[in-house]
Amino acid sequence: MEMMVQDQQLQNTDDGKVHDSNRSTNVIQKLGHPRFEKCKWWLRVSLYIIFLLAGQSAATLLGRLYYDNGGNSKWMATFVQSAGFPILFPLLFYFSTRKQDKLTNELNNDSHRTKPKFSILVFLYLAFGLILTGDNLMYSYGLLYLPLSTYSLLCATQLGFNAIFSFFLNSQKFTAFIFNSIVLLTISASLLAIDADSEDQTGLSREKHIIGFFCTIGASATFSLYLSLVQLSFEKVIKRETFTVVLDMQIYPSFIATCACVVGLFASGEWKSLDEESKDYKKGIVSYVMTLLWTAVTWQISSVGMLGLIFEVSSLFSNVIGTLSLPIVPILAVIFFHDKVNGVKFIALLLAVWGFLSYVYQHYIDHKKAKTDKSNGLGVSLAEVEIC
Template identity: 35%
Template sequence: MQEDGEASSERQKRSSKRLLFLINCLMLSIGGSGGPLISRLYFLHGGHRVWLSSFLETGGFPICLIPIFISYIRCRLSRQPKPFVFIDARLFVSAFVIGVFTGLDDYLYAYGLARLPVSTSALIIATQLAFTAAFAFLLVRQKFTPFSINAVFLLTVGAGVLALHTSSDRPKGESTKQYVLGFVLTLAAAALYGFVLPLIELMYNNSKQRLTYTLVIQIQFVISFGATLFCTVGMIVNNDFKAMGREAREFGLGETKYYVILVFSAIMWQFFFVGAIGVIFCASSLLSGIIIALMLPVTEVLSVFFYKESFTSEKGISLGLSIWGFVSYFYGEYKLTQKNKQNNPTPQPDFTPTLANP
């Protein structure tokens, strides 16, 4: 009977881990496709404040207080109460430093999005996977298979195809210099966030505290706070707070929709960041990068559908290579799982990622 109880408890834990993983994948997917689209909507209808746009990418961090508060109440009301674990000073400092890097990345990405169509920006951001893979290998000793190496190569080449004809989809009224600068800064944003993801995983691995999902949300709160503080300084220097009222009155969709767009932008991007850091907790930084890149086709289709952006032959080739890369990665993971099952007959969880203890 005791063995049956332990087996049942183990199955319940695996189910909880799978559910947590899927929820974070869903948040990452929604934010990864919705965030760029709403941010671009701001720029398309008269928004010009790059620092404001970068601020919104992490400015929704107070949302994290909701699950933290719920977890705190559950601990207090539990029949077997256990102390609520707050983030310690060492982890706080590490998260805050990563937050500053994230704030810089927010600015680089926002500047590029202001100059590039969403579809082009999304394809450039796909190179992030190559940077994530490289830094994951250096920082956390990520293991690679021929399939994962092939996926990284294809995604990188796919994004590089865009550089061959960058002027084909340059927005009207924008100089070649501005377009190229947007292209370069978007690529820099991809590289920087490709560094941030494995850095978060390294922080997890070196943590002296036992990681729980509640603690992960606290870490995300601190990271977003650091990033938002960085962007707030930029907004103050650039007089963005003073200019918001005038920009709202002149906004193409009206003053009310201006503020609605700002609010939804902050919410969507917080979904993205919480999902990304959650997937790292559940699996790895490389898988988080894979899922971010996986949303590329969705963003491509939605941007062409909603914003009437052109879908050039270069984008078609790039998209095809990207999809090929996705298939290669997940086929490799499937083959690896099957091999592990043959070598180890012990029942395994029925999904590829290996989840951390919640």
């Protein structure tokens, strides 16, 4: 009897090696274990965080570099924020052909999750593309008319806007710590607005500083609305759990935004000055092209990280991670672009970081509560444990 059991457990393969079928079964079971799935989830989230922070910081610095060395086209600066989407096609092809994605789609179909109508997807991508166009254009004006450190601090206000939109659109809780964060970020932005008179190192008038201020605030609000709407679309419309939907949500709206930028570039007449602009660029034509090219690439890396975090966690969490670049970009701006950091701006930075930490602490409280509920047998899913 023991010999029969051993014969069943040990099977000869074609190459003469002994294969332990029980061991293979155990490996498969371990791969599907909740702890292993949790590790994979953390790995994906960590990768998205790196993409978002590195891409956003590098793209912002390159955008400032374009303006400082003779670039002056707002539509070109807007164009490169979305025009890098073709670099995502290899990833889309790879993930679309994976068997795992097909298996996941089959499971989703079995769970009564049908794919949305083509017309609905077209409407979503078109609407998101136009929102991105307006948002990117406002960011371009803000980056042109404001010092980089001021611009970065104002971008932190999108965290407060996102809390408001998430409350109404994504059922996000509105706690005392979140309210505290919104107040601090609002005060921080107000201090920078009051201190606009001291921002004369760019050689621009006060009127242009005011335009840059309101454009950046408007862009932050629009971007926060965009994030909440994307999360709502993932949950209510698309209802598929594959990485391809993340890529689709980046590629197709970016294509629409790029087309809209081309129209704006020609309608505004800025295309006529691009040849002269490239020739007069302080660091040369090659540097001009490479600056625009890498700006486009880094924005796409940042966007994939942002959408990945929305898909895996929430729009609010994605925005919180995005504001981690808040202390990074101003420091780099002082080093590379010699931005001045006066007392008012330093206080604004401290208030903004304090507001960010309030958000982080609220996430910590929610995470701890979710773990307690799970240990009490309430059946909280992995996503609910990790989403704060």
